[in-house]
Amino acid sequence: MTSPVISATSLDLTFQTNDGPVHALSGIDLEIGKGEFVSFIGPSGCGKTTFLRCIAALEAPTGGMLTVNGMTPDEARRARAYGYVFQAAGLYPWRSIEKNIALPLEIMGYSRAEQAERINRVLDLVELSGFGKKYPWQLSGGMQQRASIARALAFDADILLMDEPFGALDEIVRDHLNEQLLELWARTEKTIGFVTHSIPEAVYLSTKIVVMSPRPGRITDVIDSPLPKERPLDIRDTPEFLEIAHRVRDGLRAGHAYDD
Amino acid sequence: MRNILPILAVLAALAVLWYAAVAPMNIRGALDVADRGGAEVIPAEPRDRFEQSAWRLMMANPDHIALGYSLDRPRLPTPVQVADELWNTTGEMALRGRAMSKRSLIYHGWITLQSTLWGFALGTVLGMAGAIAIVYSRVVDMSLMPWAIISQTVPIVALAPMIIVLSSQVGIEGRGVPKAIISAYLCYFPVLVGMVKGLRSPGAAQLDLLRTYSASGVQAFLKLRLPASMPYLFTSLKIGIAAALVGTIVGELPTGAISGLGARILIGDQFGTPLAIWAALFAAAILAGILVTLLDLTQRIILRRMGMQA
Ligand SMILES: Nc1ncnc2c1ncn2[C@@H]1O[C@H](COP(=O)(O)OP(=O)(O)O)[C@@H](O)[C@H]1O
Ligand SMILES: [Mg+2]
Numbered sequence: 001m002t003s004p005v006i007s008a009t010s011l012d013l014t015f016q017t018n019d020g021p022v023h024a025l026s027g028i029d030l031e032i033g034k035g036e037f038v039s040f041i042g043p044s045g046c047g048k049t050t051f052l053r054c055i056a057a058l059e060a061p062t063g064g065m066l067t068v069n070g071m072t073p074d075e076a077r078r079a080r081a082y083g084y085v086f087q088a089a090g091l092y093p094w095r096s097i098e099k100n101i102a103l104p105l106e107i108m109g110y111s112r113a114e115q116a117e118r119i120n121r122v123l124d125l126v127e128l129s130g131f132g133k134k135y136p137w138q139l140s141g142g143m144q145q146r147a148s149i150a151r152a153l154a155f156d157a158d159i160l161l162m163d164e165p166f167g168a169l170d171e172i173v174r175d176h177l178n179e180q181l182l183e184l185w186a187r188t189e190k191t192i193g194f195v196t197h198s199i200p201e202a203v204y205l206s207t208k209i210v211v212m213s214p215r216p217g218r219i220t221d222v223i224d225s226p227l228p229k230e231r232p233l234d235i236r237d238t239p240e241f242l243e244i245a246h247r248v249r250d251g252l253r254a255g256h257a258y259d260d
Numbered sequence: 261m262r263n264i265l266p267i268l269a270v271l272a273a274l275a276v277l278w279y280a281a282v283a284p285m286n287i288r289g290a291l292d293v294a295d296r297g298g299a300e301v302i303p304a305e306p307r308d309r310f311e312q313s314a315w316r317l318m319m320a321n322p323d324h325i326a327l328g329y330s331l332d333r334p335r336l337p338t339p340v341q342v343a344d345e346l347w348n349t350t351g352e353m354a355l356r357g358r359a360m361s362k363r364s365l366i367y368h369g370w371i372t373l374q375s376t377l378w379g380f381a382l383g384t385v386l387g388m389a390g391a392i393a394i395v396y397s398r399v400v401d402m403s404l405m406p407w408a409i410i411s412q413t414v415p416i417v418a419l420a421p422m423i424i425v426l427s428s429q430v431g432i433e434g435r436g437v438p439k440a441i442i443s444a445y446l447c448y449f450p451v452l453v454g455m456v457k458g459l460r461s462p463g464a465a466q467l468d469l470l471r472t473y474s475a476s477g478v479q480a481f482l483k484l485r486l487p488a489s490m491p492y493l494f495t496s497l498k499i500g501i502a503a504a505l506v507g508t509i510v511g512e513l514p515t516g517a518i519s520g521l522g523a524r525i526l527i528g529d530q531f532g533t534p535l536a537i538w539a540a541l542f543a544a545a546i547l548a549g550i551l552v553t554l555l556d557l558t559q560r561i562i563l564r565r566m567g568m569q570a
Contacts, residue, residue: 094566
């Protein structure tokens with residue numbers, strides 16, 4: 001096996017707040033291999049976002065080791081190792097969809113011709129071809145989130161970090177986007193880190209499910225999914241699927257996640 | 261065009277109030293004129309009239325109330341008289357080719373407009389520069405902002421003469437420069453406050469996104485903060501240009517000024533010609549209206565170009 005894309009060893013992050021220290025992450029050990037689809041699931045406040053932000057060098061861990069592609073998160077960011085998709089699409093209202101996707105490309109200094117070529121490619125990838133000239137407010141919430149995924153894909157990062165990207169969308173749109181995301185993952189062979197609240201979503205998407213629990217934020221279970229890479233939506237009714245979902249639920253309960 | 265009706269309704273109500281107010285305001289003047297013309301007036305002695313309220317005079321002399329609406333030097337002119345005076349000092353003079361004569365409000369308005377625009381430009385530049393400094397430097401934020409607020413608590417009428425005297429002390433000729441400074445003094449503040457708010461409007465997530473691209477500070481400013489601040493900027497500019505006009509007129513009030521709408525107001529006061537004051541006042545209001553409308557149009561065009569729903 002090749003060296004892991006993301007590797008965390010006894011990672012700690014304690015926020016100093018006015019109400020005392022908050023142990024957002026405590027003793028996180030995790031390896032993510034190339035091309036994996038890893039979901040982070042757990043109740044609010046268990047540190048899912050914080051962990052993703054550490055990988056993205058948006059937070060600095062207070063202890064332990066974290067490498068991305070064998071580099072520090074900071075170096076990895078400068079090497080354009082990852083694209084980040086936030087919960088809110090966060091498209092600029094004054095830019096058309098294609099100009100929004102061009103944003104990282106402009107900042108990274110791609111030529112006009114290359115920008116245009118890449119914009120077309122990623123618009124196609126998220127099935128938004130023909131919407132490039134539209135403005136964000138002319139698109140539905142699901143389409144906006146797809147545009148923000150396209151923006152994260154535009155500069156060819158190998159890692160895609162997604163923090164509850166579909167959290168604000170309704171179930172039907174979500175199912176559709178999950179299907180699309182799997183297709184996209186299969187076509188691009190990216191390594192994906194995906195935060196979610198939903199057990200079915202985590203099981204449907206992932207090759208690896210990381211179950212977390214709060215106070216202090218830690219990993220209670222890591223489940224390698226035996227499901228095949230090809231996953232039609234109705235795989236969610238198979239016994240294998242339900243068995244994994246069950247194990248995730250047990251993991252969440254073991255962390256006393258819902259004792260209040 | 262749907263909102264034209266309520267505006268007209270308010271205008272009509274104002275006109276009614278105005279006409280109603282003309283009678284009591286002008287009754288003394290009307291009785292004086294009637295008295296001098298030999299008509300019978302109650303009470304006949306000017307000194308006795310002086311001691312009675314406007315209401316009693318009106319009740320005692322109902323026949324003379326109408327005269328109050330056509331006085332040469334009314335205390336409160338009617339809207340039609342004001343419009344007439346305004347026309348005589350603008351359009352009519354322009355038609356006779358005398359738009360730039362010293363008696364024309366077009367000439368005085370032009371003088372005021374120039375200072376206003378200089379003050380507006382200066383104030384906008386200062387306000388924007390201050391806002392950028394405040395947003396990017398904690399130290400400046402803590403030190404500059406309180407002074408900016410204090411600067412607006414000093415009454416500008418007290419400050420204006422000092423600025424005029426000081427600028428002539430350092431050898432600046434004419435009123436143009438000190439007027440523009442006074443105007444900028446009033447104008448920079450709304451621009452500063454609006455721009456600070458606008459530049460700070462992008463949320464943490466938006467800034468984080470740029471960090472994931474390793475964007476530089478300049479890039480974050482040009483690509484995110486500046487465009488995000490545009491709606492705020494235009495709102496402030498509209499307030500700012502009105503403030504700049506007020507500042508210019510205040511700068512034209514201290515004795516010595518002979519041109520500009522402010523000087524017209526002052527001269528009208530000194531020579532007891534209220535019509536001239538009212539005409540100059542309305543000219544200033546119309547000028548302000550035009551300037552704000554122009555900015556509003558610019559805002560609509562630019563924001564639409566930017567794809568924002570204005
Ligand atoms: N910048 C911060 N300052 C202080 N506490 C924080 C900060 N960010 C997150 N936390 C705390 O860290 C814990 C984990 O938060 P988070 O990673 O957002 O959880 P999750 O995404 O799993 O809901 C929470 O208790 C949260 O209040
Ligand atoms: Mg979160």
